[in-house]
Amino acid sequence: MNSADLGRRVGVPSTALFTDQYELTMVQAALKAGTADRRSVFEAFTRRLPEGRRYGVVAGIGRVLDAVENFHFDDEMLTFLRDQNIVDGPTLAWLADYRFSGDIWGYPEGEVYFPGSPILRVEGSFAECVLLETVILSILNHDSAVAAAASRMSAAAGDRRLIEMGARRTHELSAVASSRAAYIGGFDTTSDLAAGFRYNIPTVGTSAHAFTLLHDNERDAFRAQVDSLGRKTTLLVDTYDVAEAVRTAVEVAGTELGAVRIDSGDLLLLAHRVRQQLDELGATETKIVVTSDLDEYAIASLAAAPVDAYGVGTQLVTGSGQPTCSMVYKLVARATSADPAEPLRPVAKKSLGGKSSVGGRKWAARRLDENGVAEAEVVGTGPVPDGLADRQLLVELVRGGEVVAREPLDAARERHIAARRGLPMSAVQLSKGEPVIPTEFV
Missing domain, CATH: 3.20.20.70 (Aldolase class I)
Known part of the structure; x- marks a missing residue:
């Protein structure tokens, strides 16, 4: 595994309890309501950059892949959940068999991002995707901030x-x-x-x-x-x-x-x-x-x-x-059943105080000017415009529950150098300012 992101996978523990209790209680309620298997799309993004920052850096993707791969409940964990009366018997039985079987797309590690960039897109049933929220955010928020x-x-x-x-x-x-x-x-x-x-x-x-x-x-x-x-x-x-x-x-x-x-x-x-x-x-x-x-x-x-x-x-x-990037993990689309043929319906939180989100399963691309310098982060839910088809940012990370995108850490490092060079020169100014390029929703 010398070329793998992990380098050495030494005593990798289960990540299943690196989560908030309400993830499990939501699964319990959804199982009882018959909605747990509804096909769903979650996205991780940030509504704004930390004050004064002009770009963000995607880091932690490799660790997220490890966390997803090792997210399972062993007997000791299940006993804890039962003894603490956190979830009921049917939910414990469901958790005992849990393995993520969906798909994950995301910005490759080392890439830069901006407000609204769909940094990670997680697709599967509601129950299997919602369980990953806390561990994904804890990794991305910490690593991307550093x-x-x-x-x-x-x-x-x-x-x-x-x-x-x-x-x-x-x-x-x-x-x-x-x-x-x-x-x-x-x-x-x-x-x-x-x-x-x-x-x-x-x-x-x-x-x-x-x-x-x-x-x-x-x-x-x-x-x-x-x-x-x-x-x-x-x-x-x-x-x-x-x-x-x-x-x-x-x-x-x-x-x-x-x-x-x-x-x-x-x-x-x-x-x-x-x-x-x-x-x-x-x-x-x-x-x-x-x-x-x-x-x-x-x-x-x-x-x-x-x-x-x-x-x-x-x-x-x-x-x-700025010890966190304030990333969030939101449900942006869902179907009315687990049927893969069932169309996805955009959903979005509507809130005061700047906490609303944009619904729909998104793609992202970076538009360049005539000199090859980035001029906008373009995010959309419909067809990708012809001029942006070869500038899409999300790559496939997990397919059917299997990790398909491990890479050496040096690849992420080199990607970041290239991504930063592709931004306007003002990106590296230390004076406070707005994001160096705007995010356009289409």
């Missing part, structure tokens, strides 16, 4: 490398998902070994301040690290005095020293001083890595500094202030 933050940071960093190092700033499982999403959004490496093991993301890491403090002096700490990891290692130089540490680092490792890391202070000023000092000491090829609560704005502010790589933690794994 990927969007990563993309903004990647755009700000330009050709400089980005290190994901947020594992200690979030839940341990969220940390792995965050590493995956960050890689899609443009980060190069991660410090999280679980992410490296599961998703084959390159891992990096050398030492913290504790290692320096362990030793009697900085020279002893640097010597121990170089003896163990070699001259190409990265030495942390801001435990005591930065200038003295840089001098000692080059004396210990020689001019072949791989990099120095600065984790505090005025990074702009220190980066210039350290670069000058390294060059004067003959370590002209030694790189400078900066960390310390960076976000896309801090990265952009360091564009003129002689920095070679950025390490980002807290702001990345929390979506840089």
Whole structure:
């Protein structure tokens, strides 16, 4: 499975209880009413982008496929549901045999999206589709938020490398998902070994301040690290005095020293001083890595500094202030029976406060201008216009309950780079603004 999205499928648990109770109680009521088998279409989308964001990034599709594939109720789960009196006996019997048997189409991972984009379309019976709502949204909302933050940071960093190092700033499982999403959004490496093991993301890491403090002096700490990891290692130089540490680092490792890391202070000023000092000491090829609560704005502010790589933690794994994409999962069409020949009828929520939705089973395409740059996200329910037929965005992910679209994580990463390049240049501006292209419903 080296080319599969999962990388290594280690002890994958059932995802059936990663859900809200009302999903199961709706199934119970629908079974009793005789409507559970009605053919239905659900769509995941967002009504708006987070404030100030100009595009969103689709991430988590591979994890959604894993979740759907592993959504089943074992005996222990069924016993819990029975003992807690959550659903009745007939519903328990139905859940015991549950396997998703429908179809799923969606935006491929790494693609960009806009308000109203039908990011995921789930088709099957009402009961089998509604059960997937919570787990799908929890994955897409988290992963897409991190990927969007990563993309903004990647755009700000330009050709400089980005290190994901947020594992200690979030839940341990969220940390792995965050590493995956960050890689899609443009980060190069991660410090999280679980992410490296599961998703084959390159891992990096050398030492913290504790290692320096362990030793009697900085020279002893640097010597121990170089003896163990070699001259190409990265030495942390801001435990005591930065200038003295840089001098000692080059004396210990020689001019072949791989990099120095600065984790505090005025990074702009220190980066210039350290670069000058390294060059004067003959370590002209030694790189400078900066960390310390960076976000896309801090990265952009360091564009003129002689920095070679950025390490980002807290702001990345929390979506840089936008930890969710506010995606929803709505029933948009349904038939009056399970008969495949029965026509689908559009349905939609009509609410005040901007929470209404557009009914109908949708397609989406991106219209380009004469220069090949995106100018509109076009979403429709009828025939696809001839000029957009080859620009459709949704791809088949699951057919008859079987996953048909696994891909290497690098494919999603490369897709995102291409998708972002296809947007107007203003997409990567960090100033607040509206979505970079409008969504047109036809």
